[in-house]
Amino acid sequence: MEQNFNENFNEQTLELVKSKIERNLTVERFQLFIKNLSLSKLEGETIVLSTPKHSNVSVLENRYKGQLIEIIEDTTKYTYDIKFVVEGTEKEEKKEKDKIFKLNPKYNFEEFVEASCNILAVKAAKAIAENSNANINPCFIYGGVGLGKTHLMQAIANYIRNNNLDSNVLYVTSEQFLNEYVKSIKNNTMQVFQHKYRTCDVLLIDDIQFLKNKEGIQEELFNSFNELYEQNKRIVFTSDKRPEHLDGLEERLRSRFSWGIITDVQAPNLETRIAIINKKLEKSKIEVSPAIRRKIAEKMKKNIRELEGCLNTLVQTCLLMNVDATMELADNVIAKRIDESNVKEISVGYIKSAVADYFRVSVEEIDSKRRTKDIAQARHIAMYITRKMTDKSLPMIGQEFGNRDHSTVSSSLKKINERIMYDKKLKKDIDSIIDTLENE
Ligand code: ADP
């Protein structure tokens, strides 16, 4: 099978796929996100596509992945998964012998704007990086989406990597940590897993909240923690909430999270947002006036990722179209961005109830273990739409749907992906639910 998958997809196929998706997109969007995609490699059934820009990855994931998978299925008659990477980072990863996952070199302390909203978190992160204060261990950083947790976490890893190459730094997202754990059970390689996570010098685990209600992995984390802590190895966690508010995480873990320092990152005020924009534009080739900078800072309040995305779109548009950054263009970009983030903010609860209404089942039945045909179908469709319309990962979707395993989610998605190829009625049903969700 693998042979066939490999034979079936190559650079030419990608060009063909691009030309097909081009018909559905505006010129601007096509140029920004699709045109410059290139084939990085094939990993079995997964096509790894690289994009030049880090900020493109989430848009590609959220907006185009589904379409691309469909078109590829249509073109090759095979169901591939797609992974997006930033050009160049694959090489970096290899160089680090897989020790460091997906470190973004731009996530360093120099590029991070310090302000009252994050000062303590920055100080703690620097102390960890410099190994200058044994009391700051473990370090627990929490806060809302897009406020710099991952940036700080990777800044620690980058700092250590750049200044002290001997230290064995391990940065992982909780999802990667969980996937590795599951794989090591499946492949009977638990010892390798344990060795890796119990012998590093610095362990950085991002978004720890995703380990909730997963007992096996929490046990592993607990044991790794104890081993590392006893040897004075540094440990950092990030999360969306304070440890005591992390329901579904074992008490003994939560209490350990509080042994060192707990600090948060908050939403920045207007001045800080402008300072962040100034920082991001330091090396920009496009002139962006102070008035435009201020306008973007005023409109993009809650999430720095959104703010940065808006700025990037503006700069990229100017570069591609060879035009100046005018206030009119900025207004357009802001309006579109706000539109898009509204689409993205659709909640899983909302999706479930739209699907439940449509198929005349209840939300409780969607979450339940019942497998009658109607209910199972509604559940699969709700998962499919969640995957399409939110940026939730498979494990997160599993959690939202009655605490199911990510492999269950994966097979549900596959079923729907396969069926919509030939089942026109199903495709219509799904489109009409999405339509309702988008337009209400
Ligand atoms: P989180 O992990 O909290 O969701 P990220 O660390 O991914 O957020 O940050 C989102 C984006 O915002 C990143 O591109 C990051 O560089 C940027 N960012 C966040 N806070 C700051 C800051 N204080 N200075 C500069 N950039 C920031």
Ligand code: MG
């Ligand atoms: Mg993050």
